Amino acid sequence: MNPRRKTKDPSEEKRLSKPHTVFREKIQRGTPYLFKNIICHPENNLRFICLACKEAKKKNYEGYCENLRIHLMNKAHEDTLKTEELKKECQQSIKFLERGTDVSQDLDVKDESDKEETKEGATSGMKSKSKDQVQLKFDIVSFLIMNNLPFNLANKLINYTKHLVNYYDLDTIESTKIYDQQVSKIASKCIGLELKESNLKLLDYSPFSISADECTDKAGKSFLALSARCFASNLENEPEDRLLTLFELGESSSGKVLHDLIENFLFNGINKDLKQKNFMGISSDHAPNMISGGKKGLENG
Ligand SMILES: [Zn+2]
Numbered sequence: 684m685n686p687r688r689k690t691k692d693p694s695e696e697k698r699l700s701k702p703h704t705v706f707r708e709k710i711q712r713g714t715p716y717l718f719k720n721i722i723c724h725p726e727n728n729l730r731f732i733c734l735a736c737k738e739a740k741k742k743n744y745e746g747y748c749e750n751l752r753i754h755l756m757n758k759a760h761e762d763t764l765k766t767e768e769l770k771k772e773c774q775q776s777i778k779f780l781e782r783g784t785d786v787s788q789d790l791d792v793k794d795e796s797d798k799e800e801t802k803e804g805a806t807s808g809m810k811s812k813s814k815d816q817v818q819l820k821f822d823i824v825s826f827l828i829m830n831n832l833p834f835n836l837a838n839k840l841i842n843y844t845k846h847l848v849n850y851y852d853l854d855t856i857e858s859t860k861i862y863d864q865q866v867s868k869i870a871s872k873c874i875g876l877e878l879k880e881s882n883l884k885l886l887d888y889s890p891f892s893i894s895a896d897e898c899t900d901k902a903g904k905s906f907l908a909l910s911a912r913c914f915a916s917n918l919e920n921e922p923e924d925r926l927l928t929l930f931e932l933g934e935s936s937s938g939k940v941l942h943d944l945i946e947n948f949l950f951n952g953i954n955k956d957l958k959q960k961n962f963m964g965i966s967s968d969h970a971p972n973m974i975s976g977g978k979k980g981l982e983n984g
Pocket residue numbers: 733734735736737744754755759760763
């Protein structure tokens with residue numbers, strides 16, 4: 684399986700991910716008030732959801748984690764504070780987040796300078812922390828190399844690890860095993876359907892291009908992964924890659940077969956006209972022959 688995206692530029696990835704901080708249970712839910720009212724966005728661990736505002740049917744009930752403190756200070760959020768007790772708790776949480784942000788900024792600075800600290804040999808406490816961080820970085824990079832994963836996944840992997848340790852206790856992580864069969868069932872029967880519906884819907888409203896990657900699993904089964912590059916909302920300026928579906932391919936999958944598979948998948952629903960209008964093109968690595976010889980739909984849009 685080759686998950687590399689040809690068009691994804693690592694510097695673009697870095698620029699996109701840099702301004703946002705990942706949801707941290709200890710910070711964004713670090714007071715009883717926050718714990719009751721704030722949750723991590725289920726699809727994006729850089730964002731929070733404010734349950735108080737959501738229940739009160741306020742419009743802006745989610746945002747990026749680093750903006751949580753500002754959200755709590757908004758007039759709209761203030762309106763949800765019906766009692767003096769709630770107002771006090773909210774004020775305390777704002778102060779808590781102020782300190783939390785300072786702490787995380789400190790950590791970021793240390794992280795940036797840890798190379799120099801290791802070189803120059805800082806105080807013993809600092810040194811061992813940096814040493815662990817360097818070791819962790821080596822471990823992450825080794826994991827990417829051993830599994831043939833793209834290097835720009837490193838930061839996402841670290842962020843995701845933080846998310847996991849904030850969400851699950853060590854016992855749960857240590858005692859959990861997952862088998863290939865379960866992975867495939869969860870992906871195809873549960874997450875797959877959900878993903879398919881929500882991501883396909885995006886294509887009704889956003890211009891998109893399709894990328895088709897052929898891949899093979901360890902058992903020799905071939906799959907075609909179909910993803911779209913599109914805008915996830917009107918507010919986003921940068922397009923995102925969204926996985927649409929995974930087709931299991933038979934023994935012989937000619938270009939025509941693949942072409943028809945994709946065309947049927949994309950342009951067969953109720954809003955097929957909207958999708959056809961938004962469709963801009965297709966790129967593929969292992970299956971180039973499907974572009975030619977098919978019907979017009981996938982050639983020109
Ligand atoms: Zn709120």
